[in-house]
Amino acid sequence: MTGFRFWIPGIIVCMMAQIPFSHIQCQDAQWLGPNRNGVFKDTLLLQQWPADGPEMLFATAGIGKGFSSAVATKDRIYATGIKDTLEYLTCLDHTGKILWQKPYGRCWVKSYPDARCTPTVDGDRVYVLCGVDHLVCINALTGAEIWSVDIHKVYNSNWDMFGVSESILLVDDKVIVTPAGETTTVIALDKMTGKLVWKSESLHAHRSNMSPIVIDHVGKKYIITATQTHMLGVDAVDGKILWTYHYNFLDKNGDNSTIFTNSPVYKDSCLWISDGWDVKSVMLQIAPDGKSVTEKFSDHTFDNQNHGVVLIDSFLYGSNFTGRTTGKWVCMNWKTGEITWIADFHSKGPILSADGMLYCYDEKGGNMALVKADPKEFKITSTFQVKYGTGPHWAHPSIYYGMLLVRHGDYLVAYKIRE
16 A cells, blocks of 8 residues: 555544555445454453443434444444435444435335344445345445345345345355345345346245355355245355255244344354244254255254344353343353353343453343453443433444444444543
8 A cells, every 4th residue: 555644733644645445445344343243353442431331422313213233434434224214324424423314225114114234335335225125336435326226126035024134245246135035045246236146046935134144164155144934055156055954934824933133153164043032043064065054053042032142262142032022141152052151131132242342232221231251251341321212222233443333223322442
C-alpha cells in the first residue's frame, strides 16, 4: 500500500495513492463477524466495565425496526430496518450520525416482520436481502444501487411463516443464496453483476431462517446451508448438494418442531447444530471427502433457540431453552459433549465473544454481562442494561473498532469498550 500520512493537531490524515476503496476494506463486516461464528477480532478490550457500564458513544434512533445486527468498517456503520412496508439500509458514521438511508425492497408483513438481514460489506459494496427475497447490491459510500435480483421471481423461492431471514454469504467472487423451492435449492451469483454462476438441484423444500456459512474441510471449501427441514453440504465450486441431514421434523399439520435459525459451528471435521424448543442438538462428523455425515453425539441440555453459540478453545458457550421466555447459560466440551456448567443470568439471549471474554445479552430485559470465557465457571465481571429501543432483545450485538454495537428495535446504541 502506497501513500503518506501527515499530522493536523488531534487528527491523523492518510493520503492514499490511487488505491480503490474496495482494496482497503475486507469482508469482516458481516453476520456474526469475520468468520460468521460470533467471535470478533478486536483486542485490548476492557476486561471490566465501570459500575454503570461502559461509556455510551451514541444512541441513534430512526434506523427502522429490526432484529438484524449492525456491522462496521473503519469509518462507516451499516444496519437494516423497516419503515412502514419497506426495508432500508442505513449508513452512519462512527459518531452515530445518519449519512444516508436507502430503501431496498418490501418487508415481510406477517409473523415478526422486523428486518432480519444483517448487511454484508465487501469493499465498496453492501449486499442486503429483504423479507420477500429481493437481493440488492448497494454502493457503500453513496447508497446508490449497483444491481439487484428478484430472487423470488427469477428463482421461484419458497418461504415459510417468517419470510426471508438470510444474511448474504460471499464465497470468493460469488454471492450465495438459498431460495429453496421447486427449481433450485442454492444459487451462486457473480458478486459484481448478479449474474448466475451456478444453481443446485431442487429438493422441493421451503426456506429455512438460517444464514449459511462456508467451511474449509480437508483443504476444500464447502457451503453449509439449510432448508426448512434439512441441513445441507454443498460444493462451493459447482453447487452440487453432497449430503443432507434431516433435523427439523414437521408435525402432522406441517408445522415446525424447531426453527432453523442458528448458523452451525464447524471445527475439526465436525458440525454443531442447535435450534432450541426442547429438540436435541447434534454433533455431526463430516467424512474426509465431504460427501456424507454421521451423528457423533447428541445433547438435550444445550438446545440453543435463536441466539447462537460461540466456540472458544474447544468449548461451546451460549444459552439454552427452558421455555418460550426462559433459559440458562451453558458451557459444553466440544470434543465430548460434556456439559461443564449451567448458570443463571436473567434469561436466555444472544452471545458473542472477543478478546477472551463473553458478552451475554438477556433477551427479556436487555441486561448485558461481561464474562470470562472459562469452561470451569460462569463468572460475571460486569453488567449493565441497554435502555434504548423497544421489543425483545433478539438482535445479536457486534464488536468493531473498540465499539460494542447493540441494535434494539429502531435504535442503534454504541458503547466504548476499549481504552
